[in-house]
Ligand SMILES: Nc1ncnc2c1ncn2[C@@H]1O[C@H](COP(=O)(O)OP(=O)(O)OP(=O)(O)O)[C@@H](O)[C@H]1O
């Protein structure tokens with residue numbers, strides 16, 4: 380079933396290796412800006428649940444960044460597909476569509492993990508250290524798995540690069556802001572909390588934050604992330620199969 | 625062996641291929657000719673599993689393209705019409721990833737890649753990024769890539785488009801060598817002389833239907849041996865003759881400029897498809 384996934388992943392790794400300095404620079408910009416703008420300038424004496432705002436913000440940024448970086452492979456796949464026609468090389472190869480999906484998902488997860496490491500290091504610079512344990516790693520991996528799978532499926536579904544950008548600004552960006560990344564959801568009206576609790580990112584940021592504080596996160600969040608991820612990767616597999624005209 | 629039976633392909637309501645039947649024997653070099661939009665690329669995409677077809681039966685070396693897709697794919701290599709190298713990777717990396725996709729063990733893969741780069745005379749550009757290569761080099765790298773897994777059937781979709789005469793001739797020599805090594809070759813081209821020079825058999829495709837399928841020699845013979853071109857009302861008119869004397873006699877009694885020449889495959893192509901190809 381998954382025979383050949385590594386070739387797909389290896390190709391992405393080679394490209395990432397070549398772009399590594401640029402990628403790391405890009406990955407550092409937005410967390411740095413958020414930390415300076417919200418963490419320093421605004422939240423100096425704000426206290427959230429007994430933590431400084433900076434301590435609250437960093438796990439949120441980790442959740443957000445692992446989502447956006449994992450999802451960013453969608454536009455890479457699109458460029459490779461519509462512009463360079465590289466997707467044809469994978470379609471013509473004797474590999475299962477699932478191997479292709481898995482290879483790309485691994486690539487998305489690698490990017491996500493890289494960006495998380497960047498943020499943890501930036502956190503150190505700002506004097507915030509977080510607790511990196513099994514719960515933390517599992518939540519980061521599940522979150523990036525889910526959004527990398529979503530990226531592959533979306534990349535197959537869209538008909539152009541512009542469609543892709545639209546999906547990002549209508550789905551990914553709102554989620555990045557509302558998924559418990561920048562502010563605790565407890566202050567919102569109950570109905571809004573109910574709606575937002577359906578977003579996978581809300582579960583990811585809750586779990587990542589609790590783990591980062593050294594507390595034990597809710598297991599429900601892991602179950603939601605895991606099963607949503609499985610459903611999405613199966614859907615992505617179906618999309619790749621359907622992407623032939 | 626490539627076998628196509630009653631193949632039909634629809635894009636929504638547009639029928640791109642109409643009841644195609646074709647048999648390409650093992651070791652044969654077959655040329656598939658047709659004007660722009662005739663359906664050549666669509667046929668290759670169906671044979672290589674890139675596009676689904678609407679009805680019919682298609683197999684490569686006995687493996688059904690739909691039911692035994694992975695086996696069928698292992699039989700063939702493709703050089704697509706549009707350049708699809710990974711521009712940000714080196715020549716070697718492009719070929720290496722191809723070898724990994726076909727699960728060739730590392731040692732064998734490295735050996736084969738180096739051998740092919742020598743064979744196609746691109747060994748000195750092994751570590752150049754694909755985007756730095758000229759069009760002719762890119763084509764040759766694409767041919768090398770398609771051969772990494774030693775396919776028994778090779779599809780070449782306009783392998784010499786946009787290349788200068790010298791490089792085109794070199795690619796012809798390479799194609800002949802690949803055939804001598806035992807591969808079956810399915811070639812499309814807009815250069816009729818290319819098909820005439822290379823192919824044992826050609827088929828003409830027009831608006832999705834095969835209008836003729838024979839050896840280049842038979843097709844040419846059927847037209848006659850000699851052709852006279854003349855311009856009447858800004859249109860090129862050609863008449864065909866079996867004997868040179870008849871053609872000369874016709875030329876002599878014309879008052880416009882005429883050109884007497886040998887019949888070639890292009891005459892046959894034009895008379896059957898009714899279109900002038902570049
Ligand atoms: N994905 C698609 N959707 C709709 N129509 C398509 C699609 N791909 C090809 N066609 C149509 O099918 C017909 C055959 O196209 P094809 O690319 O096979 O032609 P071709 O013989 O390769 O032409 P060329 O010599 O220009 O490469 C054309 O009319 C084309 O517009």
Ligand SMILES: [Mg+2]
Nearest residue numbers: 664665666705
């Ligand atoms: Mg074509």
